[in-house]
Amino acid sequence: MTTTANELQTKGDAARRAARELARTSTDVKNRALEGIADSLLDRADEIIAANAIDVEGGNDAGLSPAVIDRLTLNHERLATIAADTRAIAALPDPVGEMLEMKLLPNGLRVGRRRVPLGVIAAIYEARPNVTVDIAALCLKSGNATILRGGKETINSNKVIASVLREAIAAAGGPGEAVQLIENTDRSLIGELLAMKDTIDLVVPRGGAELIKFVVENATMPVLTGGIGVCHTYVDRAADLEKAVAIVLNAKTRKVSICNALDTVIVHADVAATFLPEMARAFAEKEVEMRGDERALAILQEAGATQAVAAGPEDFDTEFLSLTAAIRVVDTLDEALEHIYEHGTGHSDAIVTEDYSAAMRFLDEVDTAVCYVNASTQFTDGAQFGMGAEIIDSTQKTIARGPVGLREITTYKWIVFGSGQIRP
């Protein structure tokens, strides 16, 4: 066994033992640990910022882009936000212990399902030190131990933050070993981590498409992925066009870099000539570039829209994450549904319509994590949906779909109260 594999297995074993203890740690202790983490992030802010400064300097030396440098930079204000988010997690209800059902069988057995933690969750992420706290805090509250493998660009920050996390948990009377940071950030270690199916119950990749693909293809344990979406809003022939403009504008421009931002507008031909010029005026104010199919482009150009160009073959399959939208005109609701089936990624899709049957068909037939009628797709978010916090927006169908909160990173066990029953 190599040295690196030793670090992985040693920390994995420690996480498993801690998970066993954490599964029966009381909500009070977990909440005190979370408050302690928040306190300590502020008390030790100077130490964390000093370690972070080394990462920032290293990043600059390595020629990282200003956007990446910005994401990995910590300061007092950002630490205060992270601390506040941690306290918010302490304030959420504990999902562990909830009885999902309990029934009395004819033979007198009482059979029920009790919500319990998954066990050990590994997170593989990139240069965002806030994710270290975020994932560990959500896992702690839900009774899961974590193995954290952050990017090498933030290893100095992560080491200090991990010590904050571990010490605060231990100080509250919980198992400090429930948080394990992989300090060797050699990329080859990820493959070894993904083989540890007897140690890790779930792996969560948070990063770019390439990382996610690698994890999905190589993990031997269940994977929770998401955060990537080609999102549609279909403006039906029976749409209230004023609502439609507001919804499309919000879905595209409120925030452009998030996965539930609009990518493609599909418009029914009956309203395209009225709707598209109005949308183009609203988009023009926000400097949104439009990439239209032939019919959309003709209408937009006729209306004098200057930000419209012809859509290329890739545009209807692109998550833009920028002030760009693809536009398509269709003749029927069926054609819109077919377009979403062919090009969608199952993240968030919306219809704008006042037609009851069209709305119901859309909800029935679109196979997407979050299906909207007459609302902006930007609402797809754990906090917006009343779940308090989220780990990821899942685009897979198993484990959890859509916003993943505390409840979604638990499992259940069956408990059976008998009085001597044997099976005939």
Place this chain on the structure above:
Amino acid sequence: MTTTANELQTKGDAARRAARELARTSTDVKNRALEGIADSLLDRADEIIAANAIDVEGGNDAGLSPAVIDRLTLNHERLATIAADTRAIAALPDPVGEMLEMKLLPNGLRVGRRRVPLGVIAAIYEARPNVTVDIAALCLKSGNATILRGGKETINSNKVIASVLREAIAAAGGPGEAVQLIENTDRSLIGELLAMKDTIDLVVPRGGAELIKFVVENATMPVLTGGIGVCHTYVDRAADLEKAVAIVLNAKTRKVSICNALDTVIVHADVAATFLPEMARAFAEKEVEMRGDERALAILQEAGATQAVAAGPEDFDTEFLSLTAAIRVVDTLDEALEHIYEHGTGHSDAIVTEDYSAAMRFLDEVDTAVCYVNASTQFTDGAQFGMGAEIIDSTQKTIARGPVGLREITTYKWIVFGSGQIRP
């Protein structure tokens, strides 16, 4: 692309299209299809049995064991049982469409989760033609299309059964393409099937440990596994020993070849000298061989039990599937919990006790799919738990845990009813 890959992708694409239609096929049509399958299994019994005879002959020529030949053999009586099981699935409630929750958010959005099918489920299994009907019927009822890859030993039976399934679904007005049988049983195809993550939403291996391991390590889509268990029954110092003997005897001997059968008896030292001789007498009548640790063996030999031998190093990690039980004596409940943590597979474990605190600790601390107090582990079964039928007993923590019924092979989508909401 090879010819075999073509068969896979063509059938995969057909399954995906059919899944889309099946997701919105009414319960009435699905139930008529299931009744039609049952009718047709009986109407075409001679044809099925003739095809099966070719498989039986081939199996005999290939030197398959009598047990395997027996499992792959179909006759009128067995077909009647399969037909009756199919009608029983028709009689179960349809899980699709159930609203899991629906809440009104402060901004007026109504957000809920609706249960929907997963999509396409692939099953990889061995020489049991009944599994072909069983899996297809459960998937059909829950709105999922299936890709079936049965063992080469039963390919002739499976071809006829698949045509029965497809024709009955089509005759009921459903998508006959929802059932796809992979006819090329070359083993290398399994690897190609496991790479089709964009086509298959879930893969279920049903077979031996080697098949399951291969699927878990190579699948790029979620896997649902189970059916393997090292199951414990712990007889506490406060056990009612009469109940304990009955429970242990039932857990070990009612059926020995099933995954929830008892493998290891753990006994508290305070009651071992009384309990073990009584258990040995009960076991003797059923010819159960006991493999004891040093203390258990001393007690058993002192009591004159002739079927007791010393346990070897592997015995406490063995799923016996035979009339064999490992026996261990412990001094404390903690030691019993530790043994189950070290040696258990998380399938089904039981405590026998009249001590309230011991029972509660066992339920809290044993991390097993089904945890029992004072009952036989042989109850772990979808039908016993009131779920109607089961696909597998899952020993994993995600997707589903314990008995997997219709509900457990569905997912949900979020549906959001808005009235023009945009996110601030």
